[in-house]
Amino acid sequence: MTQLVLLLLFDAVLLITLLGLALAAVLSPEPRRAVMLFIAFGLWLALVWARLHAPDVALAEAAIGAGLGGALMLAAARRAARARRQDAEAEP
Amino acid sequence: MTDPTFATRPDPARAAERDRDLKLLLAVLLALLGVTMTAIYALALNAGAAPRLADLALARVPQTGVDNPVTAVLLNYRAYDTLMELAVLLAALLGIWSLGPAPAGFQRSGPVLAGMVSWVVPLLIVAGGYMLWVGGYAPGGAFQAGALLGAAGVIVRLAGDPQAGLPGEAAQRWLLVLGVLVFTLVGLGLMLFGAGFLTYPPKLAKWLILLIESAATLAIGVALAAAYVGGRPTATSPLDPRPSAQPK
Amino acid sequence: MTAQLLYGGAGLMLFVLGIWSFLVHEPLLRKVIALNITGAGVFHVLIAVAYRGDAAPPDPVPHALVLTGIVVAVSATALALILGARLQDSDDDA
Amino acid sequence: MSWDAIDSLLPVAIVLSSLLPGVFIFLVDEENHLLRTVLNLLGAVLKLALVGLLIWGVWLGQPIETRIDIAPGLTLVLSADALSVLFVTLSSVLWLITTVYAIGYLEHSPNRSRFFGFFSLCVSATVGIALAGNLITFVIFYELLTLATYPLVAHRGTPEATRGANIYLAYTLSGGLLLLVGAVWLRTLIGPVDFTVGGVLSGLPASMHGQLVAIFALLLAGLGVKAALVPLHGWLPQSMVAPAPVSSLLHAVAVVKAGAFGIVRVVYDVYGVELAYQLGLLGALGLLASFTIVYGSVMALAQDGLKARLAYSTVSQVSYIALGASLLGPVATIGGMVHLVHQGIMKITLFFCAGNYAETLGVHKVSQMDGVGRRMPLTTLAFTVGALGMIGIPPIAGFVSKWYLGLGGVTSGQYWVLLVLAASTLLNAGYFLPILYRAWFRPAPAEWPKEHHFGTRFETMGALLWPPVVTAVLCLLAGLLASAPFSPLEWAQLIAEREYGL
């Protein structure tokens, strides 16, 4: 019984962290920070899926979703930051 | 991206206020939707057809030519989905290429990363090969392996090669279509021999799947790396002999 | 069953969170992140449905669907971000 | 080929005999006068020959019918009865004459392939209306007619032409929509609505009569637009901008006549004249027609533009047909039916002449017509025959129509009809006689507004001169030989006999 409660507690912690990361990623206005949080979210999601006995999908999510998706977004965030910098320089 | 619902309005202070109210209202509505859907989902779980496809899918695994049930679904039961998914990846990349050469502003990274490349990239490639092979009976498979190849490309590009170590355009094009091409030709070949489209004879299944997966791994790796490059290949040596994902 | 419900419910929360963010946030990158989270929510529901406790092996069919979905999502993300980059370029030129 | 096969192909062949040449004419290179003229005349002559066969067949009482399923339950029926023969003959004869006239009138102006292509489509639609054997076929050709005439009205390409064409389209398409709703509604009540002598609705229970009245209103509104019933006539004076052959065709044969013909069809072959009378529909129709007759004449009186005056005259005269249909009894029916033909040949004569004045002398207004009789005697003679016919002077065709209409009013006890006819005749005289007076008895001006010499020994180009002369002769013959076999009156009597089961 205690084991079951502990397991439930473990699940709850996993999910609360997951939702927290998602919320943080969604609410962050700063692009690079948002992407970093999204990558963290993706990696955590992979962890959760591993917990649900889905190692194949967890691997794919970590490598493709969080990894490559994150890399693409980081590049975009870099472009956005540069564009903002240029704007800032244009109008001092 | 201007959404008509959120177009600019005259008075900024009041507009901001109304904007906030709207966002809040939307949040409340969506939260209600989430709760409703959870209740319905609970109903579906409770009253639903419990084992679903699990037992059947697991029971047929021995006849699929692979031992990993997920690979069995991906490349045998639902191979057609996977074929089309590779086509989706191809379409996205062709879309990226149609928009022009890679955007400017590429930055060479520091020496630390460049030093890392020499050992990380070969490691990734080996890991990819292993992942491909292991997918037959353990977690892994073409997608994960392809992702590792793609990651190697990303690192090569970060380390300074704007083309991410990819070969010339002509070779890149062939590599890109390789996955779908081998997949389709295998499917059609089987149809020609009377087995039906993508219906593997149990004896050959293992090897056909491995063939398809190998081609798919290469194609996925090249597509992901090319997507990271973000545009048409600029160096147009038609038949560049370099193998994929090799640092300069 | 409890775990399935718990995890599936969390997936649905991710789904509505993503939609909310997609609707209220203007910048492209935020919309793309929102869409990815929406998609992750749906995938999460499928993974939760596939889970059958620690004793029984999970249902492989939803796993395969999610794998497919992940690749589709990253393809779309890549195209959307590059379209956005071109848009920015043409703004810079203007 | 057996007679049956010919009988079932004849109606569709009559439609195609102008449709196919029309389609080919679009493809003819602009400078290829010869090919275009050959196609035009070939179609017109072929159609006339086929109509001859048709008349023969109907006279013998053979069933002549083409059925094409365009969708399950929706059948295109082309069939020939006495009424359709009347209209189809009128259209075919006048088409041949108008084609000759149009070749003379337009062969040197721009966009001929386009013009003659649509001209042929227009006639195809008209004979389609004439031969329609059920309501949906009628609706289809009725809408096609709208489409085919729009480019003809807009043909000149001037801003006024475009404006006139758009007004024309706005009226006729709106009318077409109402007609469509009425037809669909009727169809949901009784299934396919085949035109049948005596009507098809008499068996319906009294509880449905309310719906029937509403449907009649919809159908009448749709048909009334083309028939230029007041207050739906607004487009007609506006479409005066069209070239003369188009005006002739629009006013004499195609458009207004399609509307009037449709009213006749609905009254006799859908509702049945008895039921229409019981429902009080005939009274309403008669009132509307009478008002239009008087209103059109009064308006014509005030026009100085020759074509405008003729246009309002059309508004007035076409309603004679509706008036004939609205009176219970075979005699009035004969009057209305025969006027369908008589008004056509008289009005086309007048429009041809108006076109000749404009083309040869640049005369567009009544006030410019002083002395045209001496400059263009044959044209003016033809005009005189047409105008006197319109007034109702014997022995010209118009007299026959008015006689039977008046007689019909008397036999059905509707004496007010005589009043309407008398008023109309006075007004007709009021707006036509001054023209004749000017043309014949006033001295010609020193210089015409814009004179053309065509280098012939006649007053104008042959292709322009002979068509009105021929139609004028037809007006005389239709009056003089009214009781001869195969005359319009003969056919009108045949129709009336069949409708009333005499």
Added chain:
Amino acid sequence: MPEPAMTAPLVLCIVLPLLGALFATALPGRAVAVGIVTALVTAAAAVALTLAVWEQGTLHLVLGGWEPALAIALRADGIATALVLMANLVALGISVYASGYFQDAIRIRSFWPLWLLLWAALNGLFLAGDLFNLYVMLELLGISAAALGALTGNREAIAANLRYLLVGLLGSITYLLGVAFLYTAHGSLDIGILAAAIAANEQLFAVDAAAMTLMISGLALKAALFPLHFWLPPAHANAPAPVSAALSALVVKAAFYLILRLWLDVFAPVTGMAAAMLLALLGSAAVLWGSWRALRAARLKLLAAYSTVAQIGYLFLFLPLLVATPEGPARDNLLAALLLMAVTHGFAKAGFFLAAGLVQTNAGHDRIDELGGTAQRLPATTFAIALAGSALIGLPPSGSFIGKWLLMQQAIATGQWWWVVVILAGTALAAAYVFRVLSRAFGLEPTPLRFITDPRAEVPALVLALVSVAVLGLASGPLWTLLGLSGADA
């Protein structure tokens, strides 16, 4: 297991354009030749499929030789086949047109592979018998369509198609959640098995209704049902002409097809009058609003795009009538009329857009108020616009005339007369916007000497427009046969 030769067209319709796309990608120098050959053989496969379905009725093929539950099925019933035939003939016309439309090598290399992928996705979508496979097809369709739409490379096109892509993704994710619900409740993804399970399990009504709501909402976004249409006009108006034609005539139609398929096959026991009324109300709004905006549009292609919004609206008006009409000839007619309108719109709108593209190339712009001379210089193109325009209005003879006739007939018969008012208003507005364009064709410009000047571009537009009018308007009977409907007199 059915004879493989019989079901071969089912596979070939999807695989041939896919292979073509691969070769067009790998051999960019020969993209046009590959494209034309692929277009011809794919259209031939579609015709073969039609003949097979004509003779034997619904074709069904389970891929992989597994139990149907485990595998993916392809199926071609009458509805799917009718749309496949329409889509492939239209796509063939678009291909011929496109082979002369694109001039620079870069565009040619980009267009053909994406276009053939889009074609494969269309056929795959029409023929799919599996809800998840449909999701993959939707994504393939959406991604290739957005990429093609942005091909002009100007700012408006990129912005509009980026929005189209994102909206499409949102739609397909929402659809996928519905699929997940169905899998949770019924443990299957196969349309046939699910339909039986839904009919058998009444206690899961709430789940099914929720799944239906999610899936249809997601698809309504892709089908641009009012008020979710906002993305369509800029995306369709700014794409290259052959792409606009494909997007408006085919891609939107595919999303609608899927809604119809779900409505008729999968969720038949769940659908009700309330849902049908709601969708039809939105459809009415689409008819009126779309037509109105088309009338006000300054540019020809924008007009055509708004007209698509309106025309999709008509298709939704059928739903409450289908609910209210019991099985029988009347319902058969209604269903056939629905398909007839969809098919007619496919041909007509493709012809319209192709012709509009010619006008645009010829004039250098497509501002309606300044088109006079161009319309007159290109008689065949103006004709194509006129013919397609009459089909859009619903004038006889055209497939949409028959469609509207039957629609109104059933609206009156079931007492839902208010839809007649919507149809009339929509028709009048359509006439106004079509003739607003056509009235430009009668100016004082010099007379064109020849009817056709550029056959490769003008003939496809003209033929497509002509089919929508003459063939579908005068001989639509075979559609009933293909659909397997009696449709005797109703």
